[in-house]
Amino acid sequence: MSTPGLLANRGFRRLWLAQAVSLFGDWFTYVAVGTLALSESTGLAGVAAVLVAHTLPRAVLAPFAGRLADRRDRGVILVVGSLLRALVVLLMIAVVGSGDAGTVALAGLVFLRMALSAFTDPAASAALPQLVPAHQLGSANALLGATWSTLFSLGVAAGGFVTAFVGPRGALAIDAATFLLAALLFATLPRLRPGEPIASEASASAIDSPDFLAAWRRTWRDPALLQAALAKMPVALANGGGWFLLHAYAGLQGVGAVAVTLGVMHGVRGLGTGLGPLLWARVERLRGTVPGIHLGTAVTLAGVALFAAFDLPAVLVVASILWGLGMGATWVTSTTRLQLLTPNALLGRLAAIDLMAHTCAQCLGGLLGALVADALLFPAAAGWLGAAGGLLAWGLLVLLVRSRA
Incomplete structure (x- = not known):
């Protein structure tokens, strides 16, 4: 991966910096919102509600977001989306600590904030091939994945300690500031209108219709494109169950230790998420390939299963790294492959199909895991169900792609 060469590209450098700033704020408040969900008034039911609020709006709005990204300047979408998310976070600060009504309002605002990200995520994904040539897309996605x-x-580590000492309001204020700074950086990007010449032009033919269903029909007819668009579903199912289990473990540590525990556990998993893209980028047979996706999926499922099987600290660290490593590798590899196979006129809608598929899968994995864990009074059941669901989805996806070939 030639990082200096990529960062010499002014357009990519600005996109990378803007996303980095925004992501830091996102993860800074990740623990704050999780801590609020694990409060005495909501408990693990609140964790499930937060998971739904983080995933469902992105899935519901993905078709509209993808269509917008294929009709309007993608840079403008990124600027406006960042400004609106800053406003929503400021409103979240106002309702924290307002009792039961505040808890309901907070969940609604989290829902709105994630709904806005449903528009910015496809726009950012569609913008990347307009800024980076095809031979550098794998490296660019690996760098973005490692940065993520x-x-x-x-x-999450900083957010855990800051939330523990200054409370959720301070973390949310930092998040709002990062969205404002990201909007300023996005505003410096060149025009990113769909249909204009791009740095990476895919070999597949485009379609003129802006309709989301037309993009799906185009994807359904192309087995390679179908496999890339749905590749994240198995790991997202496993991640949903594992996410609930991780929060359940943190909730057992006591009210005062929840924020720090969440920060540390998510931070360890994040280390693995960074290693995956870097390792896969170094191996040509794994970089942007179907075998690379399959290996990443297998490592993810193994990590989540191991996380569910043992509650020993040393084993949980290893399991978290494997879990993150496989997820990061699968995310970057499938995203790179999707961008290489997709023409410019379809980039927004294919990114939206990808977004809708994996967010629905994560929501389903988390909700089913929560229901089973609560019914059995056995939190580890959420992780086992997520891993088993991911394995089943992986097998079904392989059969589906082969049947379309």
Whole structure:
């Protein structure tokens, strides 16, 4: 991966910096919101509610977001989306500590904030091939993935300690400031209109219709594109169950230790998420390939299963690293492959299909895990169910792609 060459590209450098700033704020408040969900008034039911609020709006709005990203300047979408998310976070600060009504309002605002990210995520993904040539897309995605995980580790670790000492309001204020700074950086990007010449032009033919269903039909007819668009579903199912289990473990540590425990556990997982893309980028047979996706999926499922099987600290650390390593590798590899296979006119909608598929899978994995864990009074059941669901989805996806070939 040639990082100096990538960062010499002014457009990519600005996109990378803007996303880095925004991500740090996101992960800084990740622990704050999780801590609020594990409060005495909500408990593990609140964890499930937060998971839904973090995932469902992105899935519901993905078709509209993808269509917008294929009709309007993607840079403008990123700027406006960041400003609106800053406003929502400021409103979240106002309702923290307002009792039961504040808890309901907070969940609604988290829902709105994630709904806005449903528009910025496809726009950012679609913008990348317009800024980076095809031969550098794998390296660019690996760098973005490594940045994501590094900031995840730093953000949740810092957020855990800051939330423990200054409370959720301070963490949310930092998050709002990062969204404002990200908007300023996004505003310096060149025009990123769909249909204009791009740095990486895919070989597949584009379609003129802006309809989301037309993009799905195009994807359904192309087995390679279908596999890339749905590749994250198995690991997202496993991640949903594992996410609930991780929060359940943290909730057992006592009210005063919840924030720090969440920060440390998420931070360890984030280290693995950064290692995966870097390792896969060094191996040509894994970089942007189907075998790379399959290996990443297998490592993810093994990590989540190991996390559910043992509650020994040393084993949980190893399991968390494997869990993150596989997820990071799968995310970057499938995203790179999707961008290479997709023409510019479809980039937004294919990114939205990808977003909708994996967010629905994560929501389903978390909710089913929560229901089973509560019914059995056995938190580890959430992790086992997530790993088993991911394995089943992986097998079904392989069969589906082969049947379309």
